[in-house]
Amino acid sequence: MTDLTAETSASASHKQNRSLFEVGERTRKRHASERRFRRLGLAAVIFGILALVGLMASILSNGLSSFQQTYVAIDVFLDPAKLDKNGNRDPADIQKITTFTINPLIQAALKKTMEDRGIEADGVNAKKAFEMISKEAPADVRRYVLADPGEIGKTVSFELLANGRIDGYYKGRVTMDSAALDRNVSPEQLLLADKLKQAGILQSRFNWSFLTAPDASDTRPEAAGLGVAILGSAYMMLIVLVLALPIGVAASIYLEEFAPRNRWTDLIEVNISNLAAVPSIVFGILGLAIFINFVGLPQSAPVVGGLVLTLMTLPTIIIATRAALKAVPPSIRDAALGIGASKMQAIFHHVLPLAAPGILTGTIIGLAQALGETAPLLLIGMVAFVREYPGAPPEGFFDPASALPVQVYNWTQRGDPAFVERASGAIIVLLVFLLLMNAIAVLLRRRFERRW
Amino acid sequence: MTPSVLVLSVLGLAIVGYFLGRQRALQAAARDGVKLHSLPGYYGQSVALFTAVPAFFLLGAWLFLQPIAIESSISGKIPDSAIADAGARSLIMVDVRRIAKGVSLLIEQGDVTENELSDMSAEVTNVRAQLATVGVALGSDVSPVVFEAAKEYRSIELSGDFVRNIAVFLVALGFGFWAWARVQPRMRARNISETFVLALLMGSSMVAILTTVGIVGSLLFESVAFFKLYPAEDFFLSTTWNPQFRGGSDLGFLPLLWGTFYVSFVALALAVPIGLMIALYLAEYAGTTLRGFAKPAIEMLAGIPTIVYGLFALITVGPFLRDWIAQPLGLGTSSSSVMTAGLVMGVMLIPFISSLSDDIINAVPQAMRDGSYGLGATKSETIRRVILPAALPGIVGAFLLAASRAIGETMIVVMGAGAAAQLGLNPFEAMTTVTVKIVSQLTGDTEFASPETLVAFALGLTLFVFTLCLNILALYIVRKYREQYE
Numbered sequence: 062m063t064d065l066t067a068e069t070s071a072s073a074s075h076k077q078n079r080s081l082f083e084v085g086e087r088t089r090k091r092h093a094s095e096r097r098f099r100r101l102g103l104a105a106v107i108f109g110i111l112a113l114v115g116l117m118a119s120i121l122s123n124g125l126s127s128f129q130q131t132y133v134a135i136d137v138f139l140d141p142a143k144l145d146k147n148g149n150r151d152p153a154d155i156q157k158i159t160t161f162t163i164n165p166l167i168q169a170a171l172k173k174t175m176e177d178r179g180i181e182a183d184g185v186n187a188k189k190a191f192e193m194i195s196k197e198a199p200a201d202v203r204r205y206v207l208a209d210p211g212e213i214g215k216t217v218s219f220e221l222l223a224n225g226r227i228d229g230y231y232k233g234r235v236t237m238d239s240a241a242l243d244r245n246v247s248p249e250q251l252l253l254a255d256k257l258k259q260a261g262i263l264q265s266r267f268n269w270s271f272l273t274a275p276d277a278s279d280t281r282p283e284a285a286g287l288g289v290a291i292l293g294s295a296y297m298m299l300i301v302l303v304l305a306l307p308i309g310v311a312a313s314i315y316l317e318e319f320a321p322r323n324r325w326t327d328l329i330e331v332n333i334s335n336l337a338a339v340p341s342i343v344f345g346i347l348g349l350a351i352f353i354n355f356v357g358l359p360q361s362a363p364v365v366g367g368l369v370l371t372l373m374t375l376p377t378i379i380i381a382t383r384a385a386l387k388a389v390p391p392s393i394r395d396a397a398l399g400i401g402a403s404k405m406q407a408i409f410h411h412v413l414p415l416a417a418p419g420i421l422t423g424t425i426i427g428l429a430q431a432l433g434e435t436a437p438l439l440l441i442g443m444v445a446f447v448r449e450y451p452g453a454p455p456e457g458f459f460d461p462a463s464a465l466p467v468q469v470y471n472w473t474q475r476g477d478p479a480f481v482e483r484a485s486g487a488i489i490v491l492l493v494f495l496l497l498m499n500a501i502a503v504l505l506r507r508r509f510e511r512r513w
Numbered sequence: 514m515t516p517s518v519l520v521l522s523v524l525g526l527a528i529v530g531y532f533l534g535r536q537r538a539l540q541a542a543a544r545d546g547v548k549l550h551s552l553p554g555y556y557g558q559s560v561a562l563f564t565a566v567p568a569f570f571l572l573g574a575w576l577f578l579q580p581i582a583i584e585s586s587i588s589g590k591i592p593d594s595a596i597a598d599a600g601a602r603s604l605i606m607v608d609v610r611r612i613a614k615g616v617s618l619l620i621e622q623g624d625v626t627e628n629e630l631s632d633m634s635a636e637v638t639n640v641r642a643q644l645a646t647v648g649v650a651l652g653s654d655v656s657p658v659v660f661e662a663a664k665e666y667r668s669i670e671l672s673g674d675f676v677r678n679i680a681v682f683l684v685a686l687g688f689g690f691w692a693w694a695r696v697q698p699r700m701r702a703r704n705i706s707e708t709f710v711l712a713l714l715m716g717s718s719m720v721a722i723l724t725t726v727g728i729v730g731s732l733l734f735e736s737v738a739f740f741k742l743y744p745a746e747d748f749f750l751s752t753t754w755n756p757q758f759r760g761g762s763d764l765g766f767l768p769l770l771w772g773t774f775y776v777s778f779v780a781l782a783l784a785v786p787i788g789l790m791i792a793l794y795l796a797e798y799a800g801t802t803l804r805g806f807a808k809p810a811i812e813m814l815a816g817i818p819t820i821v822y823g824l825f826a827l828i829t830v831g832p833f834l835r836d837w838i839a840q841p842l843g844l845g846t847s848s849s850s851v852m853t854a855g856l857v858m859g860v861m862l863i864p865f866i867s868s869l870s871d872d873i874i875n876a877v878p879q880a881m882r883d884g885s886y887g888l889g890a891t892k893s894e895t896i897r898r899v900i901l902p903a904a905l906p907g908i909v910g911a912f913l914l915a916a917s918r919a920i921g922e923t924m925i926v927v928m929g930a931g932a933a934a935q936l937g938l939n940p941f942e943a944m945t946t947v948t949v950k951i952v953s954q955l956t957g958d959t960e961f962a963s964p965e966t967l968v969a970f971a972l973g974l975t976l977f978v979f980t981l982c983l984n985i986l987a988l989y990i991v992r993k994y995r996e997q998y999e
Contacts, residue, residue, distance in 0.1 A: 091891055091894070092891070094891075094893060095891040095892060095893045095894075098892075098893035098896070098897075099794075099798055099892075099893065101790055102790045102791070102793055102794025102797075102798055103794060103798075104790075105786075105787045105788075105790035105791045105794060106790075106791050106794050106795065106799070106803075106807050106811075108787055109787065109791050109807070109810070109811040109814070109863055109864075109867070110807060110810050110811065112814065112860045112863070113810055113811070113813060113814055115829070116814075116817070116821065116822070116825050116860070119825055119828065119829040120821065120824065120825065123828055307717075308717045308720055309717075311713060311714045311716075311717035311718070312714070312717040312718035312720065312721070314714055315711075315714035315715050315717065315718045316718055319711060319714065319715075320718070328722065329718050329719070329721055329722060332721040332722050332724075332725045333721045334988075335725065335981065335984065336721055336724055336725065338914070338917060338980065338984045339728065339921075339977065339980065339981075340917075340918075340920070340921025340922070340923070340948070340976060340977070340980055341921070341923065342921065342923045342948050342951055342952070342973070342976070343728060343732075343921070343973055343976065343977050344728075345955075346728075346731065346732065346951070346955075346969070346970060346973040347724070347727050347728045347731055349955060350731030350732075350734070350735060350970070351727050351731055355581065355731075356576075356577055356580060356581070357580040357581075357584070357610075372720075372724045375720060375721065375724070376721070379721075403703065403707060405707040405710060405711070429816070432818075433817075433818025433819070433820065433821075434818070435818065435819065435820045435823075435923070435924050436819075436923035436924055436927075436948070436952070439923075439952050439955075439956055440951070440952065440955050440956070442956075444956055455517040456515070456517070466818055466820040466924075469820050469824060470820060470823070470924070470927075470928070473823075473824060473827055473928060481827075481828055484824060485824065485828070488820070488821050488824055491818065491820075491821075492817075492821070495816070495817075495818070499816065
């Protein structure tokens with residue numbers, strides 16, 4: 062291993078031409094292996110960082126475009142002869158109009174706009190041109206009319222969603238070559254789209270509805286949004302916070318401050334460390350078997366997801382809280398006890414407030430974990446297609462909802478490649494939330510950290 | 514009155530109780546001219562605790578038990594003749610619950626009155642169409658037996674809810690009044706409320722045990738139901754996995770086990786050397802700047818949700834491996850493969866291994882390094898011959914914990930490994946794992962009586978046992994063989 066031991070075993074000839082200034086064969090070899098080892102280590106570190114960079118780059122490059130959306134800006138004449146046949150503006154009558162009534166209006170509006178601007182549609186008939194507008198558009202117009210029946214008979218300018226393929230054309234997902242093979246879009250339509258874009262009828266802008274709209278069906282990726290998923294995730298986080306924080310802190314106080322050291326508390330501790338290592342999908346099975354099948358809580362409801370995530374988060378919070386309690390020096394307890402406080406008073410009045418920042422950071426980190434958790438939510442039915450926003454809490458906790466990570470999974474299972482973009486966009490939203498939560502945790506730690 | 518309103522009113526009662534108890538103690542002390550044993554707030558606190566806590570316990574238990582009780586009593590009343598054509602009792606009960614809920618909605622909207630309902634019967638009224646107007650969709654027409662059961666279900670539920678509200682209020686008022694009546698200056702209010710709080714703290718710490726009991730209980734209970742329908746030796750020894758939702762499926766567990774171990778093996782083969790090298794480099798070679806930057810960057814990998822890795826596998830790594838390696842070499846044409854899932858999972862495990870090993874390497878005392886350098890060893894020789902042997906038990910522990918993570922990991926394999934259950938050696942082919950099959954057997958419209966669904970619980974049990982054993986082994990090795998240095 063060393064020169065010394067090597068020398069004793071080396072032959073006499075080796076000994077002769079040895080000089081301190083001359084590096085021997087063996088030493089050179091050892092130094093080379095040293096350099097190799099060192100480079101290997103550096104390569105591993107670089108690999109780790111590159112993996113992070115690659116992951117982020119892949120998600121960002123795929124997902125950032127989902128925040129941009131192509132819109133068709135046209136003036137639609139809200140024809141009273143079609144929308145309100147009785148002419149009495151009765152909301153109950155207008156309620157009956159369907160998207161089939163509205164489709165021709167939009168088609169006519171598009172045709173008129175193109176004629177006014179003098180845009181030639183080579184090889185694209187009016188119907189094909191209309192197909193370039195999303196199937197969501199008539200629903201938008203209908204909603205507008207229902208909200209304000211007084212607008213019937215006027216010409217209103219709308220910004221309607223462009224079809225997902227046209228949108229994809231401007232994001233590089235659809236090319237002329239792929240359009241030639243695609244049943245849903247033709248190269249002629251793309252050429253027309255370019256002309257419309259030049260005329261300013263087709264516009265790209267920031268896509269707020271991606272953050273607020275509910276999920277959309279398989280044929281309308283351009284209309285799919287995260288509204289229900291964000292709300293569902295928020296509800297679940299609220300439940301986790303309300304349940305896991307008090308229970309976790311109470312359990313930690315008992316274990317850290319009051320519990321005698323015996324078999325029973327040993328059992329509790331083993332259980333807590335074991336639960337921290339149980340695969341998350343097993344918690345999903347627990348939720349399905351106990352909360353849904355046994356108790357009969359509704360599937361897809363935030364309340365079940367919240368309960369499952371609470372049980373998953375508890376170990377994290379308990380471990381963080383115990384560390385925070387342990388970090389409070391015993392002199393504080395002793396001082397409180399010394400002036401006559403009971404043990405309970407010493408803990409609740411003095412130790413707990415001092416440990417609060419640590420507990421809070423642990424809780425935020427636990428919540429961040431729970432926010433990104435997917436597998437158990439799949440099992441309790443949160444993958445269901447939900448278009449309705451859940452109601453206000455607490456009753457809304459029992460309404461079907463989605464959650465951010467499950468929405469990502471849901472979108473990746475769909476056929477249209479436009480949903481992959483949406484899924485990456487949803488991941489960006491999720492990561493932004495996580496980053497915010499972690500930043501808050503770091504800030505809290507910086508702000509309140511004290512050394513005794 | 515919904516449970517949430519009930520909770521709020523009990524909380525209100527508790528607050529009122531606090532002030533009443535406090536006031537009574539102060540008044541009694543002033544009247545009798547004695548000193549209070551405790552601070553006045555403690556008298557109020559004890560009243561408030563006695564008002565709220567037992568009532569909440571009762572409410573929780575009631576919410577938990579009432580549906581179960583109603584379920585069993587109603588399902589017992591449905592004659593077997595009605596079940597014959599619907600397939601299973603559980604399916605009928607789903608309909609019963611739906612109809613009951615729909616009828617309540619109808620009454621809420623004023624479409625039907627209570628009296629009309631009692632006269633309604635499934636033959637004369639088109640219940641299905643009426644329920645559809647309130648958004649309750651039923652698969653088939655409602656048979657009279659089921660409709661009667663639904664009506665009874667609803668009436669029991671309504672009266673149950675009514676009795677529950679009364680009982681919770683009575684308990685809250687009763688215990689509150691009792692606690693209030695006991696308030697007198699000599700009462701040791703602080704001790705009483707502190708004992709009460711201690712009991713609550715103790716109760717909270719039981720949640721961990723209850724969770725474990727719940728996990729083991731639900732897994733065992735449903736697995737037993739599965740093995741009653743499907744022979745255990747076929748599950749554990751058969752090499753075909755071919756679930757048919759019409760019945761007659763082969764549910765051999767070996768292909769899934771093989772897929773799980775193969776993917777985990779690939780993941781660990783990537784993560785262990787790289788994670789270990791990162792830990793060694795950062796601990797022994799890196800300067801403070803590099804360490805200060807690289808350590809948090811790599812640990813960020815651990816904080817990223819697994820769904821992100823899953824998507825990364827699906828849209829980047831999978832197609833890359835297929836187009837650049839598998840297809841040119843003629844090894845496969847699938848973008849979801851063992852390699853895809855394994856490599857991405859390996860990346861996920863790197864920070865896990867590196868930070869655990871880092872702690873252990875840092876725990877090796879400097880004197881041992883100095884001794885080795887003093888003998889003339891180079892840094893890498895010291896690392897290989899001194900530090901690694903000293904840190905080995907800890908590193909093996911980290912390895913085992915990472916292995917249990919890899920076996921239990923779900924989202925990456927669901928999105929990266931594919932769904933084909935097969936026993937193959939080609940790492941560029943799609944294979945499937947235990948967790949993937951748990952997800953696919955339990956999502957979608959499922960009925961909880963068929964072996965095809967129940968098999969997921971047996972798979973969950975095996976998964977739980979595997980990871981538990983690995984965790985226990987890891988903890989045992991770390992504890993037993995860890996060198997204690999001063």
